[in-house]
Amino acid sequence: MTVTMEHEAINRQPAGSRDVKITARGVNVRYGETHAIKDVDVDILDRAVTSFIGPSGCGKSTFLRCLNRMNDTIPICRVTGEILLDGEDIYARSVDPALLRARVGMVFQKPNPFPKSVYDNVAYGPRIHGLVAGRGETDATVERALRRAGLWEEVKDRLHQPGTGLSGGQQQRLCIARAIATEPEVLLMDEPCSALDPIATARIEELIDELRENYTIIIVTHSMQQAARVSQRTAFFHLGVMVEYGETPKIFTNPDDKRTQDYITGRFG
Amino acid sequence: MGEHIVKSFDEQLVEIRAKISEMGGLAEELLSDSLKAVQERNTEIAESVIKRDKRLDALEMEVEELTTRVIALRQPMALDLRLVIAALKISATIERIGDLAKNIARRALHLSKTRTNSVTGSIVRMGRQVLGLLTEVLDAWGRRDVEAAVAVWRRDQEVDEAYNSLFREVITYMMEDAKMISIGSQLLFIAKNLERIGDHTTQVAEMIYYVEEGTPLGDDRPKGEPSGLELD
Secondary structure, three states, X not given: OHHHHHHHHHHHOOHHHOOEEEEEEEEEEEEOOEEEEEEEEEEEEOOOEEEEEOOOOOOHHHHHHHOOOHHHHOOOXXXXXXXXXXXXXXXXXXXXXXXXXXXXXXXXXXXXXOOOEHXXXXXXXXXXXXXXXXXXXXXXXXXXXXXXOOOHHXXXXXXXXXXXXXXXXXXXXXXXXXXXXXXXXXXXXEOOOOOOOHHHHHHHHHHHXXXXXXXXXXXXXXOHHXXXXXXXXXXXXXXXXXXXXXXXXXXXXXXXXXXXXXXXXXXXX | OOOOOOHHHHHHXXXXXXXXXXXXXXXXXXXXXXXXXXXXXXXXXHHHHHHHHHHHHHHHHHHHHHHHHHHHHHOOOHXXXXXXXXHHHHHHHHHXXXXXXXXXXXXXXXXXXXXXXXXXXXXXXXXXXXXXXXXXXXXXXXXXXXXXXXXXHHHHHHHHHHHHHHHHHHHHHHHHOHHHHHHHHHHHHHHHHHHXXXXXXXXXXXXXXXXXXXXXXXXXXXXXXXXXXXXX
C-alpha cells in the first residue's frame, strides 16, 4: 500500500523530478472571432529549455506571448484560463505587466537593439526598474550581462558605439544581454536564430545551453533540429491545440501522436 | 511510408528498404545453397556460395552509403529515423548471416571427401528450420508485419533446442568412433553457425519491431538451455 502511494507520488512529478516554473491550465486565446489557442494545459520546468514547435499559424508564438502578457498590447486579444508563475496568477489584477516582464524577459526573431550605445542597451532595463544605483553598479551589471551573453570580449572596447553597428549575431546576443540584465527568471525566445547564419546560430544555441543553469527558457522555433539540439522538453502545437508535450528525445524518435510524427518527418506543411 | 512533402526523400527510403530486401534474398540463397553443398557433398555449389558472399558485402556498403547520405541530407526524424537506423543494423546483420553461410560452405568443402551420414540429415533439417525463420523474418520486413516478426522472434527457441539435441547427437557419434572426430567437429561448427544465424534472425525481428513500434522488443526472449559438454 505504502509502496503504491509512493509510486503515485513519483508519477505525479514531472520527469527528472524538477520543479515546475510555469503552470498553464485551460488557456484559451481569441483574436476577435479567431480562436487561436484552445485549452492548453502545460507545466514548464524550471531551469530547463522547453521548445514550442509547429507549423506557421499553429499558435506557438501566441501562447509564448501569453506567458509575459505581451498579448495585452493587442486590443482585440482575449486570454482566458490560468497561468501561474511560481504558483502566482500572472493575470491577477495586482500584477503589474511591466514588472512581470522584468521577471519574464523576451528575445525576438529579429535583433532589435535600441538606437543607443551597446552600454545603454543593456543598462536601460536595470535603470528603469531601479535595479542599479550609480555608475559603478551599472558598469558591473552591464559587464555581467554582456559576459553571460557571451558578447563581452567582442564589445568591451566599443561599449559606447551604437548597438545597431554590431553584426546580426552580435545584435541578437546584445538583445539577450539586455533581456537578462534585469535578472529575469524566465527567458522567452521567439525564433531567436531565424535571422542568423549557422555560426551565429551555434553561438546562440551554446549560450542557451549555458543560460539554462540559471534561467527557465522557452524557445519558439521553426527549426526542428534546433528544438532537438537545445531543449529538454518539446511541445508540438497544431491548429491552436497543444497536441503533444514531452521529453525532447522521445518526441523526435517516437512521438505518440500521428500529427506530431507527420509534422516532424515532413509529411505535411 | 510515403507522403513526404519532398518526394525524393520517399524515393530514398524506398530504395533503402528494397536494398535490404535484396540483401535478404541473397542471404537466403547462400544459406539454402550451403545446406545443399553439405547434403550433397557438392564442392561446386560450396565454391559458388563463397564467391557470391562478396556481393552481399558490396550491398552492405551500398546500404551504409545510402543511410549515411539520408542522415546527412535529410535529418530524418521519428519513424524515418528509426527506419534508417534499423536498416543500417539489419544490413550488418544480414552480412553476418552471409558470412556464416560462407563458413558452412567452407566446412562443406572439408566434408566433400567424406561420406554422408545420419548426422548430416539432422544438420540439414536444422538448417531448413533456420532458413524457414529467415524467410519469414524477411517477409515480415517486406510487409512491415510486426506480428510475424514477433512470431519469428519467439520461435528461435526451437532452433536453440535443435542445436542442443544435435550437439548431443554429434558428441555421441564421436564417442562411438574416434575416427569420426574430424568429421564430427566440422559438423559441430556447421551446427553452431546455424544456431548463430538463428540468433541474427531474431535481431532482424527486433529491428522490425523497433521501426514500427518505436520501442525495443525487450529481452525476455525464450532461450533454449545452453548445452555444456556433459562428460559425466
